[in-house]
Amino acid sequence: MTTDHPLVLAGQYGSPYTLKMRAVLRYRHIPFRWVLRDSKWDDLPPPPVPIIPVIAYPNPDGSHGDITVDSSPQIMRLETEFADRSVVPNDPALAFLDALLEDYGDEWVTKAMYHYRWAYSDDIDKAGKLLPLSQNLQVGSDSAQQAYDFITSRQIGRRELVGSTDFNQPLIEGSYRALLDLLTERLATGDFLLGDRPGRGDFGIFGQLSQLVKWDPTAVAIAAKHAPKVINWVDRMDDLSWLPVDGDEGWTPLDQLPTATRALLAEVGRTYAPFMVANAKALMAGADEVECEIASRDGSTSQTYRQGPFAYQGKCLAWLREGYEALAESDRERVDTVLAGTGCEILFT
Numbered sequence: 001m002t003t004d005h006p007l008v009l010a011g012q013y014g015s016p017y018t019l020k021m022r023a024v025l026r027y028r029h030i031p032f033r034w035v036l037r038d039s040k041w042d043d044l045p046p047p048p049v050p051i052i053p054v055i056a057y058p059n060p061d062g063s064h065g066d067i068t069v070d071s072s073p074q075i076m077r078l079e080t081e082f083a084d085r086s087v088v089p090n091d092p093a094l095a096f097l098d099a100l101l102e103d104y105g106d107e108w109v110t111k112a113m114y115h116y117r118w119a120y121s122d123d124i125d126k127a128g129k130l131l132p133l134s135q136n137l138q139v140g141s142d143s144a145q146q147a148y149d150f151i152t153s154r155q156i157g158r159r160e161l162v163g164s165t166d167f168n169q170p171l172i173e174g175s176y177r178a179l180l181d182l183l184t185e186r187l188a189t190g191d192f193l194l195g196d197r198p199g200r201g202d203f204g205i206f207g208q209l210s211q212l213v214k215w216d217p218t219a220v221a222i223a224a225k226h227a228p229k230v231i232n233w234v235d236r237m238d239d240l241s242w243l244p245v246d247g248d249e250g251w252t253p254l255d256q257l258p259t260a261t262r263a264l265l266a267e268v269g270r271t272y273a274p275f276m277v278a279n280a281k282a283l284m285a286g287a288d289e290v291e292c293e294i295a296s297r298d299g300s301t302s303q304t305y306r307q308g309p310f311a312y313q314g315k316c317l318a319w320l321r322e323g324y325e326a327l328a329e330s331d332r333e334r335v336d337t338v339l340a341g342t343g344c345e346i347l348f349t
């Protein structure tokens with residue numbers, strides 16, 4: 001595709017998925033125009049679903065053509081439109097594991113992101129004051145107060161929907177700490193999850209951490225105390241336009257996955273996997289609650305996790321399963337070998 005007319009990325013500074021997509025565009029050297037959603041500069045037609053980020057593709061005359069949402073399909077569409085600095089390795093088995101790591105970031109780590117922002121008073125207060133400013137920096141104090149009241153009560157009211165309840169709190173907060181520990185371990189020997197260049201998994205996890213370790217005060221304090229390397233990694237991920245990459249080089253071979261990345265896959269298997277499977281079952285059965293057991297990190301105990309079924313996450317698991325089925329048998333066997341013993345096997349059996 002030509003870049004006479006750049007893509008438009010519309011979103012907000014406080015949105016993990018927006019910053020994920022901005023980081024992908026920057027890393028890939030894809031020209032884009034950044035638009036603050038619902039600001040005076042936002043001239044996009046309404047997206048199919050009212051969420052951010054929105055990526056608009058230009059028509060040849062520069063007017064807005066396709067309007068897309070949902071960051072994972074957005075990443076894959078960019079792969080079909082632009083060739084250089086790909087975020088998808090040529091090895092289909094490695095690419096599949098990368099997609100799994102991305103989905104863990106998008107669909108599990110997001111629970112911690114939402115939880116810390118809307119469960120603690122300092123975090124609520126900051127978000128209530130800052131989020132509305134992306135639309136209008138000249139907002140007056142009465143309107144700002146109205147926006148504060150609207151956004152805080154709406155978002156706090158949605159906590160339960162994503163599982164941020166008192167009941168799940170220890171689990172969600174423990175899984176944030178586990179992720180910080182595992183990334184710290186990974187960063188002791190390498191820069192990205194799958195070698196010397198970032199993949200979809202890095203960007204998915206980055207998106208959520210762009211809020212958790214940089215934005216929301218309670219979660220930021222935890223990271224500052226326990227995981228300084230992760231904070232610096234997030235700064236790097238935000239703009240990797242400087243990182244040299246050559247063709248398909250720099251990915252780690254599947255049979256030499258870093259130890260900490262394997263441990264991260266076991267964390268995906270401990271948390272995300274039982275949840276995604278239980279969610280899919282609840283959706284199929286038309287049940288009104290998802291319930292699953294999540295083991296402690298040392299495997300000695302387990303805790304129950306509960307939330308309402310989440311339709312979009314049902315779709316995510318279906319996409320992953322389609323990807324798994326589409327692998328050639330030899331690649332599927334290579335994936336199975338890596339996933340054996342991680343807990344992720346239940347996603348595909």
Ligand SMILES: N[C@@H](CCC(=O)N[C@@H](CS)C(=O)NCC(=O)O)C(=O)O
Pocket residue numbers: 014015016017018050051052053069070071072106
């Ligand atoms: N699955 C989407 C999720 C996007 C999303 O949930 N965006 C949030 C903000 S980060 C949103 O726009 N929510 C709509 C709302 O809050 O009303 C993706 O991968 O991009």
